[in-house]
Amino acid sequence: MNRSDRRTGLAALGTVLLLIAGVAESAAASGTERSGTRHAVASGAGDREKREAAALTGTAKLYRSAGDDITFTFDAHLAAKDDADPTKATGTFEFSHYVNGVGARAKAEVDCLLTGGRVAVVSGVITDSDLPGAEGRRVGITVHDLGSHDRLGYSWASVGSPAETGALPACVGSAPFEKVRRGTGDYRVVPWRPKL
Template identity: 50%
Template sequence: MPRSTALRTSLVGIAALAVIGGLTASASASASASASAPVPDEARTARTAQKAPKESSLTGSAKMFRADGQQVRFSFDAHGFAPAEPDEPDAPAGTSRGTFRFSHYTADGKQGAYAEGRIDCLLTGGPVATATGVITRSDLPDGAIGKRVGFTVYDGKGDGKKDRVGYSWAMGSIITMEVPKCLSAAPYETVESGDFKVEHVLPPNPSGNSDKAGKPENAGTGE
């Protein structure tokens, strides 16, 4: 065999070995990465755990739909848990806190009133939250400041178009009603614009469900 032909054959062989070696190394690296990477369910669970809230919350602002153009708005920034049942041993104290604001004006904005205050109870269940709070500032008639009012919000889990709101004074007067903590009316008002967000987390429970306490209702499901 001529020397040039032998040299060319040798170079081709070396190149082939290099390619094979590279493919082998690449395959090994891919296999190693696959072995160390979590399976889809584990990855989804890990992502859910990282994003999972630690307590319930009701947040957001929205304008209610009124066919005659009346301007009715609600805003919430509420967090925490309602107090546990008072007859439970070692029942944890409630951690509810935050603020609320609502206003109701005519279509031209010339008549109406507003109120704002501090949240004193928040109770959630799935996409629904009920909260109460005490009015601290308002231009409602005398007697409104210091009164407790209640709200119920349904979170349609979208862009806010399916959200709803109810309130304790739907069939009564803020001034004359005595509203207990975390009590309100069904959410019947529909949202025109804006969005409310309800995060439901199981509260600490000394009665036997402590293993689930502090977890969102859909934790680990990827929903």
């Protein structure tokens, strides 16, 4: 086989491999679409109107080298019908921080939820807490959903206590600077896709 025939053969082989890859990719995408459709039909959320507009759910503990026991739990949702107004979000979130058994806990009623991609900012007013001065305060939390490496930030990071946040506007949090401790839980963010 001469050099010209060899080049022609390699070019033909390359074309065949590209065609096979394209067919395989198309089949995989088609299978994913079918699988997604089956899941959507089974869950009753076959189209955008039936899917909730945004959500932040899950529970996990934060990592602290000193061994602090810090837990955040979220159950926040924005219904599809309220897609244009994140302040109509509903649900609750809870958090606690203990060191050697001493600390406090709080529960808040959600009053705003904004999500974009894998990042969520949720705010709420504390309705129940054993931390003096915390009840009635609005707090905001930011979560970055990174699978087993989730991150979290909270509005009182610069002042030290949820009781000292002042008059915080709805849906304001801080950069997600804290890390979730591996194996303690996971957060899930459903991205908001408003009609712009």
